[in-house]
Amino acid sequence: MPSLREQRSLFGEILDWMLAPLLLLWPMSVALTWLVAQSIANRPYDRELADSLRALSKQVAVASVQRDVPVTTTRSLLEHAATQLLRPDDDDEIFFQVLGNKGELVAGDADLPVPVEGVVPSLEVRFRDDVIRETPVRVAYVWLALNAGEAPESSLLQLAETLDKRSRLATEIIKGVILPQFVILPLAVLLVWFALARGIQPLSELQQRIRRRESTDLSPIAERDVPEEVAPLVRAINDLLARLDQSIGTQRHFLADAAHQLKTPLAGLRTQAELAEREIDSGHGDPQTMKHSLRQIALSSQRAAHMVNQLLAMARAEDKEQALACRPLDLAEITRETVRDFVPRAMEKRIDLGYEGPSDGDTAPLNGLPVLVRELVRNLVDNALQYTPSGGSVTARVMPDPFGQVLVLQVEDTGPGIPPAERELIFRPFYRALGTNVDGSGLGLAIVQEIAQQHDAEVTVTDAHPRTGAGPSLPGALFTVRFPLRPG
Numbered sequence: 001m002p003s004l005r006e007q008r009s010l011f012g013e014i015l016d017w018m019l020a021p022l023l024l025l026w027p028m029s030v031a032l033t034w035l036v037a038q039s040i041a042n043r044p045y046d047r048e049l050a051d052s053l054r055a056l057s058k059q060v061a062v063a064s065v066q067r068d069v070p071v072t073t074t075r076s077l078l079e080h081a082a083t084q085l086l087r088p089d090d091d092d093e094i095f096f097q098v099l100g101n102k103g104e105l106v107a108g109d110a111d112l113p114v115p116v117e118g119v120v121p122s123l124e125v126r127f128r129d130d131v132i133r134e135t136p137v138r139v140a141y142v143w144l145a146l147n148a149g150e151a152p153e154s155s156l157l158q159l160a161e162t163l164d165k166r167s168r169l170a171t172e173i174i175k176g177v178i179l180p181q182f183v184i185l186p187l188a189v190l191l192v193w194f195a196l197a198r199g200i201q202p203l204s205e206l207q208q209r210i211r212r213r214e215s216t217d218l219s220p221i222a223e224r225d226v227p228e229e230v231a232p233l234v235r236a237i238n239d240l241l242a243r244l245d246q247s248i249g250t251q252r253h254f255l256a257d258a259a260h261q262l263k264t265p266l267a268g269l270r271t272q273a274e275l276a277e278r279e280i281d282s283g284h285g286d287p288q289t290m291k292h293s294l295r296q297i298a299l300s301s302q303r304a305a306h307m308v309n310q311l312l313a314m315a316r317a318e319d320k321e322q323a324l325a326c327r328p329l330d331l332a333e334i335t336r337e338t339v340r341d342f343v344p345r346a347m348e349k350r351i352d353l354g355y356e357g358p359s360d361g362d363t364a365p366l367n368g369l370p371v372l373v374r375e376l377v378r379n380l381v382d383n384a385l386q387y388t389p390s391g392g393s394v395t396a397r398v399m400p401d402p403f404g405q406v407l408v409l410q411v412e413d414t415g416p417g418i419p420p421a422e423r424e425l426i427f428r429p430f431y432r433a434l435g436t437n438v439d440g441s442g443l444g445l446a447i448v449q450e451i452a453q454q455h456d457a458e459v460t461v462t463d464a465h466p467r468t469g470a471g472p473s474l475p476g477a478l479f480t481v482r483f484p485l486r487p488g
Helices: 010-064 071-085 164-199 201-211 231-282 287-317 320-325 331-348 370-387 444-454
Strands: 094-099 105-108 122-132 135-146 153-162 327-330 352-356 365-368 393-400 406-413 458-463 477-484
Touching: 010 122, 010 135, 010 153, 010 164, 164 201, 231 287, 327 331, 327 370, 331 352, 331 370, 331 393, 331 406, 365 370, 370 393, 370 406, 370 444, 370 477, 444 458, 444 477
Parallel strands: 352 393
Antiparallel strands: 094 105, 094 153, 122 135, 135 153, 327 365, 393 406, 406 477, 458 477
16 A cells, blocks of 8 residues: 655745755855955965065075175075064964075075976065975965176075964954854744744634634635735635535535425325224224225335435436546447336326437447436436326437537427426426426436536427427427537
8 A cells, every 4th residue: 555645844844945055055154254264364474474575585686786795605694684584483484495597596495395387587476375394384485587797587585484373363263253153043043933933823823713613614714814825725715615505505405305305205104004094993994995095105105215216316416426437338228228118107108108319239339327327318208208198209319420529319208398487497406397297306307417417418408399380289398418429
């Protein structure tokens, strides 16, 4: 068996969609803050390193014009100047390097790497991250153009500083920015939770209002007290309540009419039974009187049984789930069998009952519910026999559509016909045409209408014969049912 799908929480789903992006953006914010903190921490120290480099470059320029000074003396002078300018602190270590025109070491640390871009004579101070003696450093360097004599020369001057102060400043910036977020984030989650709970509170109030209703209260729910987003749902519920109220009202009316209709034959049964009992108790029971009472009891029980059968047929016709059981059937065969079943009754009333349409071996295929279609045909033929006087005729015919669009069933009689003003009323339950003394339940044509609607068919009623001086004395009734031919 397939597992039942877990019921989703609207509150939880909205909360997930709101908090998931927030929790996803938070680590991204931490990473971006770290990068920005590194950049901010580098700026003041880069500026200080560049100032020291420019001051040292002036000493290099002075030393370069002294051509007759020995190299060792130049190195000593530059190292002394660097010592005076670059005063290391307790946190970081400073390195410097001066290279000559041919890349020879003039002064400073030989381990400091040379820039990869090569000689770029310019007064612009450049920066890069590098490693010296397995220690990360920040390097500021500049290429000095030295014009001593006729041949131009260039010298590379580099200053490098370890990253302890920078890392400590970046860490302090990170702490100053990230630590408040650890307080703000839970607070934001609580605020989101509270706002969401407050936002869906009208749904809870609507739920309580519906729960407090009586089971018989099908009045519309007031839309003015619900949020705009929930108003379409409330309107849909109100529409359902209106249809349910109408359906329950129809069923209540139907049950009241059914009880009233059943009361007559049941009262007749009781009366005749009491009459027969008094005759027996008095000791003067007349056989003819007893026979009459028994005949009336049989007739009343027959009427009650017919009424019950009609009510059951009406219930079957109103069952919407039966539409799923539609299957191919032969309307011509069903009509022929129905006509054969009613032949004894037609002969008893001296009515000519006939059939027109496809004969045995020919079919009139239709996709539908065989039980209900048979009930529809039976009720039409039964109704025609009830209202057709002795000596009249009733004809049931099946006419296939040559274009394959519909399948037509007709039941024609020579009875009194149905006035145009009553042709819509006759399909209501328990309605009987005025001026007739026919004994019936008033459910036959209502069942026909319900079954036709189940099959998307159309039922119409017209006069069977034009009302002229020359035709039959009675116009008769012609019931036509048009079944659409749909694929099975």
